[in-house]
Amino acid sequence: MDDDILITPAENFEVDSKLYINRELSLLQFQNRVLEEAKDERNPLLERIKFLAIVGSNMDEFFMVRVGGLKMQMAAGMMERSFDGATPPEQLASIRKTATNLLNQQLVCLNSLIPKLKAKGIHILNYDELNKQQLSNAKSYFDEVIFPVLTPLAVDPGHPFPHISNLSLNLAVLVLGEDGKQHFARIKIPDTLPRLVPLKRSSGGVRKNGVVPHNHYFVWIEQVIAANLDRLFPGLKVLEAHPFYIVRNADMVIQELEAIDLLETIEQSVRQRRFGDVVFLGIQPKMPIPVRDILLYNLEMDLNDVYALNGHLGLSNLMELHAIDRYDLKDKPYYPAIPPIIQKRSPGNNIFEALCDGDILIHHPYDSFAPVLQFLKTAAIDPDVIAIKQTLYRVGKNSPVVNTLLDAQLNRKQVSVLVELKARFDEESNIGWAKKLEQEGVHVTYGLVGLKTHCKVALLVRREGEHIRRYIHLATGNYNVVTAHHYEDIGMFTDDDDIASDVSDLFNFISGYSAKKDYRKLLVAPINMRQRIKELILKEVENQRNGKKSHIILKVNAITDQDMIDLLYGASQAGVKIDLIVRGTCCLRPGLKNISENIRVISILGRFLEHSRIYYFENDGSPKIYLGSADMMPRNIDRRVEVLFPVEDPRLVEQISQEILPIYLADNSKAWIMKSNGSYERIKSNADQPPVSAQAWFINQRTSSR
Numbered sequence: 001m002d003d004d005i006l007i008t009p010a011e012n013f014e015v016d017s018k019l020y021i022n023r024e025l026s027l028l029q030f031q032n033r034v035l036e037e038a039k040d041e042r043n044p045l046l047e048r049i050k051f052l053a054i055v056g057s058n059m060d061e062f063f064m065v066r067v068g069g070l071k072m073q074m075a076a077g078m079m080e081r082s083f084d085g086a087t088p089p090e091q092l093a094s095i096r097k098t099a100t101n102l103l104n105q106q107l108v109c110l111n112s113l114i115p116k117l118k119a120k121g122i123h124i125l126n127y128d129e130l131n132k133q134q135l136s137n138a139k140s141y142f143d144e145v146i147f148p149v150l151t152p153l154a155v156d157p158g159h160p161f162p163h164i165s166n167l168s169l170n171l172a173v174l175v176l177g178e179d180g181k182q183h184f185a186r187i188k189i190p191d192t193l194p195r196l197v198p199l200k201r202s203s204g205g206v207r208k209n210g211v212v213p214h215n216h217y218f219v220w221i222e223q224v225i226a227a228n229l230d231r232l233f234p235g236l237k238v239l240e241a242h243p244f245y246i247v248r249n250a251d252m253v254i255q256e257l258e259a260i261d262l263l264e265t266i267e268q269s270v271r272q273r274r275f276g277d278v279v280f281l282g283i284q285p286k287m288p289i290p291v292r293d294i295l296l297y298n299l300e301m302d303l304n305d306v307y308a309l310n311g312h313l314g315l316s317n318l319m320e321l322h323a324i325d326r327y328d329l330k331d332k333p334y335y336p337a338i339p340p341i342i343q344k345r346s347p348g349n350n351i352f353e354a355l356c357d358g359d360i361l362i363h364h365p366y367d368s369f370a371p372v373l374q375f376l377k378t379a380a381i382d383p384d385v386i387a388i389k390q391t392l393y394r395v396g397k398n399s400p401v402v403n404t405l406l407d408a409q410l411n412r413k414q415v416s417v418l419v420e421l422k423a424r425f426d427e428e429s430n431i432g433w434a435k436k437l438e439q440e441g442v443h444v445t446y447g448l449v450g451l452k453t454h455c456k457v458a459l460l461v462r463r464e465g466e467h468i469r470r471y472i473h474l475a476t477g478n479y480n481v482v483t484a485h486h487y488e489d490i491g492m493f494t495d496d497d498d499i500a501s502d503v504s505d506l507f508n509f510i511s512g513y514s515a516k517k518d519y520r521k522l523l524v525a526p527i528n529m530r531q532r533i534k535e536l537i538l539k540e541v542e543n544q545r546n547g548k549k550s551h552i553i554l555k556v557n558a559i560t561d562q563d564m565i566d567l568l569y570g571a572s573q574a575g576v577k578i579d580l581i582v583r584g585t586c587c588l589r590p591g592l593k594n595i596s597e598n599i600r601v602i603s604i605l606g607r608f609l610e611h612s613r614i615y616y617f618e619n620d621g622s623p624k625i626y627l628g629s630a631d632m633m634p635r636n637i638d639r640r641v642e643v644l645f646p647v648e649d650p651r652l653v654e655q656i657s658q659e660i661l662p663i664y665l666a667d668n669s670k671a672w673i674m675k676s677n678g679s680y681e682r683i684k685s686n687a688d689q690p691p692v693s694a695q696a697w698f699i700n701q702r703t704s705s706r
Contacts, residue, residue, distance in 0.1 A: 019569070019595065020084040021587045021678040023560050024066050024091055028098045030584040031058050033605055033672055033680060035102065038109050045116055046329040047607065049321045052113070055106050056316035059099070060167055060247055063280040067095060068249030071279055083562045084587070092304070100307055103282075107311035110318075120329060121215040122321070124196065127223035137199045138219055142228045146193060150225065152232045155184045161298035162186055164278075166248040169195075169314045171226060172291050176237040184294055187232070189222050189243075195317035197221050216324055220312065242287040244295060245313035247280035281306045282313040331607050334699050336368040336485070351375045351493055352382075352462070352471060359649040360493040363660070364477065365608055366698045369484035372491060373400055375473055379460045380408035387414040387461035389507045391453055394478040401479045402437065409442050416443040418510055420453045445511045448641065451526070453510055455629050455643035456491075459503050470500035474645045476612040476627055487611040488695070490627050492645065492652070496521070499645065510641055525630055525642035530563075533637075533644075536617045536624060537567045541574045543620050551618035553661050555581040557611065559588055559632040572598040581664050582674075583610045591676040601674035602683065604667055606695040615644060616661060623657050669693035 037043060038051035070088045073080075079087050086094070114124050130138060152173070153162040164170060169189040177183050189195075196218035222243050229238040278299045283292060285308045296303065327333070339362055345354040351371060354360060362371060379385040388408050395401055409415045419434040438444045456475040461468060477489030494500075498520040505516050506524060516527075523529040537552065544550040552571060559565065559580065565588045572578055578599040580586070590599040604610055615626040628644035630636040647653055664671075669691045672680040685691045 018085075019589060019592065020562065020565065021589060022082060022084045022086055022091065022094070023585055023587055024070075024095055025098060026585040026587055026678060027062065027066065028095065028102060029678060029680060030603070031055055031062070032102055032105075033603060034058065035106060035109065036682070037605055038106075038113075044329050044331060045113065045120060045122075046322050046324065046326060047331055048109075048113060049117075049318050052106060052110055053316050053318035053322070055102075056314065056318065059103065060314075060316060062099075063247040064166070064250035067092065067279045068277075070095075071249060071277065096304060100309075103307060103309055104311075106315060107309060110311065110315065120326070122324065122326065122329075123215070123217045124321075125199075125217065125219045127219055127227050130199070130219060134199045134217065134219070138197065138224050139228070141197055141199075142224050142231075146190070146197075146221070146225060147228075147231060149190045149193065150187060150232060153186050155186065155294075155298075164188075164246050164299070166246065166250065167191075167314070169222060169243060169245050171222060171241045172244055172287070172295065173229060173233075173241045174239040174291065175233050176239055178235065182239065183236075184291075185233070187225065187229075187241075189225065193221060194320055195221055195314075196320055197224055216326075218321075240288075240291075242291055243284060243313055244287070245280075245282035246278055246299075247282075249277045249279050279305055283308055284313070285310060334365070334703075336365050337702065338370060339367045340705055342371055350378065352378070355471065355493055355495050359496070359647075359652055361647070361652045361655060362491045362493075363612075363698065364484050364489045364491065365486065366702045369481055371493075372473060372475075372479070372484075373404065373481070375460070375471075375493065376401060376404045376408075376458065379462075380404050380411055380413065382462070384463045385413060385460055386463055387416070388459070389416045389461075389503075390458040390479070391418045391420070391455055391510075392479060393420045393454055393456065394480055394483070396480045396482050399479075400481055405437065405442065406440050409437075409440050414443075416445070416507065416511065418445050418453050418507075421446050443511075448510060451639060451641050452635075453641040454636070455506070455524075455641055457503055457506065457643060459500070459507065469495060470497075470504070471495050472500055472503050474499075474503075474628070474643065476629055486608060488608045490612045490614070492627065492647065496648075506641075506643065521646050523626060523628070523630075523644035525637050525640055529630060529642060529644060530637045533564070533615070534567060536615070537571055539619065540576050540617055541571050543618070544571075544574050544576045548620040549618050550576045550620070551616075552576060552578045553581070553614070553616035553665070554579075554632070555610075555612060555614040555616075555661070555664065556631045557583050557613070558585040560585055561632050561634050561637060562587075564632045564637075568599060569595050572596045579665055581610075581614075586674060589676045589678070590674055596676075602665075602667070603672045603674065603680060604664060604670055604694060605672070606670045606693065608695055613644075614656065614661065616657065623653055625653060625656050663692070663694045663697050666692045667694040670695065 034051055035055050038048045038055065040048070070092055073088045081087055082091065117124060125134070127138070153159065155161050164186065168191065171187040171189065173185045173187060175183050175185060199217035199219060226241045229241060278301050281295060281299065281301060283306060292306065296306070339360070341360060342354050345357050351374065376388070379388055388405065390405065392402070405415050405417060417437055419437070421431060421434065434444050434446070456478060458473040460471045462471060472494050473491060475489060475491035477483065477487050499522065502519045502522040505519065506522065509516060519528060523532045540550040540552055559582055568578055568588060573595065576598060580588070580599065580601045581604065582601055583603055586601055588596065588599065588601065590596050590601045613628055613630060617624045625647040626644040627647060628642065630642035630644055636642050647656060668683045668685040668689060670693050671683045673683050674680050
């Protein structure tokens with residue numbers, strides 16, 4: 001197919017940068033949508049607190065990675081503009097303005113929720129609000145629990161300014177010494193203790209008689225410490241104490257080409273992360289300028305990286321509140337079940353038997369993750385299974401998946417595992433599992449130089465009579481039992497010969513020196529994925545121009561690849577209807593006249609994190625559908641090993657095209673629509689339209705089918 005059927009935006013516009021949204025600002029727009037979930041009165045109170053905590057965690061990561069990366073660019077003298085035309089300093093200036101507003105709005109939201117929580121029996125108190133009994137409880141907690149953990153660190157000629165760890169909440173303390181001079185000291189708020197100190201022994205727990213306490217009382221730990229500083233500085237006068245919060249650059253650069261031992265190199269890099277430059281200093285406005293300047297000087301910071309926020313700092317700890325046993329203030333529990341199709345085909349949940357009648361699709365968390373575990377557990381003990389190969393990206397600290405692979409090794413299966421050591425913020429966990437697997441004799445590889453292995457694939461090789469048969473599980477999400485309950489993902493079981501051959505070739509590619517460039521059915525990055533997606537988009541353009549049915553639906557986490565955006569613009573110009581369901585960052589501008597008028601972008605947020613990637617192409621009424629791990633981002637398409645796998649079983653094609661995608665596109669309850677300027681507004685149902693929440697629909701559909 002010739003590329004000249006595509007009209008690119010560059011042919012019609014002199015300044016292409018106006019066609020794109022800045023990636024960092026788009027990501028901050030996503031954080032704002034998460035914050036809106038905390039503001040949404042339709043959500044239960046403790047779920048709203050959960051979303052506040054998620055905003056805090058997300059913003060920490062944003063500064064560690066995105067701001068840290070921009071800072072590194074500036075330090076290296078790299079002033080290359082982003083494709084929306086902004087230099088690193090310009091991006092940092094825009095980020096500061098947007099992030100300051102977002103963080104202060106987070107605090108406003110918290111302040112609005114505290115009275116509502118109080119009305120429901122959850123009291124988050126300031127220290128000066130405590131009554132006599134509560135003060136006594138707080139004092140006892142300080143003496144018994146907090147005081148033994150604290151280590152005040154003085155700053156003077158004999159005591160250099162201490163290292164302040166990443167994501168740490170601290171107190172900057174001024175004391176008057178016996179010499180009549182003021183002295184500075186730093187106290188780290190221990191992150192091993194609850195941020196919200198329980199003022200009753202029953203708070204957050206269940207009484208002996210099994211009754212859940214209705215009232216819970218908490219006070220902020222930093223206020224408890226500040227009120228008892230005399231215990232830490234006996235004989236000195238404490239003049240003042242001010243909280244501050246530190247975020248350091250965690251955007252590691254791994255010099256793989258020079259690494260003799262990648263595992264050792266990653267271990268060293270994780271340790272070095274603790275000493276990255278400070279990119280965020282959160283303080284309160286009442287902190288005196290001299291105290292602030294002590295921090296700025298010793299942390300070697302820029303004033304532009306100081307954020308004066310009107311309230312409590314480092315709010316990711318609010319997730320502690322969500323653990324309270326107040327189920328009346330949370331989402332109604334949902335318990336996923338085994339998909340009916342598996343129970344129907346094989347009452348014993350034997351995937352090998354169930355696959356005899358065709359491929360099986362599992363939609364998490366609405367469908368249980370148990371069949372995936374059973375798939376591996378059966379393989380570990382089945383005498384006819386002779387080999388297991390699997391990729392592991394984020395498996396968590398207590399992983400039944402890894403334990404099952406260890407069992408398989410003990411049962412003399414040939415087990416080969418790709419453990420991605422460069423999975424950001426999961427490096428330490430993955431290093432531990434890699435060492436454990438190697439100690440037990442598992443063949444462990446760490447992937448390819450310069451590429452993260454992000455695909456989710458498991459392959460079982462089974463002897464059946466005189467033949468060998470391969471069974472495969474492919475997925476959009478990680479082999480992580482915990483996140484499988486909170487992330488929306490899709491997995492597929494198949495024994496398709498062509499896919500099995502492709503998967504075998506894939507493992508040879510990531511574990512050896514295979515230079516294979518062609519795959520039968522899989523789209524593999526960075527081998528053929530970009531070209532194949534381009535061909536699929538251009539085919540829709542050709543169909544539209546020939547009067548055939550055309551439609552593109554993409555459900556992804558992010559769209560930031562300029563070439564892919566331009567291809568979608570060209571398809572829109574040709575008249576192809578395009579629906580984009582993009583959870584997070586989207587650099588494409590919908591609704592631009594003569595450019596993207598046929599493109600609609602929506603974002604869906606809810607109790608589950610939308611995580612699946614679905615690539616749908618109408619193909620004149622014979623849909624081509626791919627699922628997988630790859631977003632439309634340069635890192636996914638060019639710098640990672642990713643897989644998009646085809647859905648070809650007619651039943652599964654119908655399930656995705658007639659059930660899953662239409663429900664997402666019909667969401668008018670939890671969906672946001674993107675404007676061409678990059679802002680979002682919530683989609684609202686009309687008077688003649690019933691409210692539709694995709695996530696609620698999937699829950700109800702699974703519940704009613706049991």
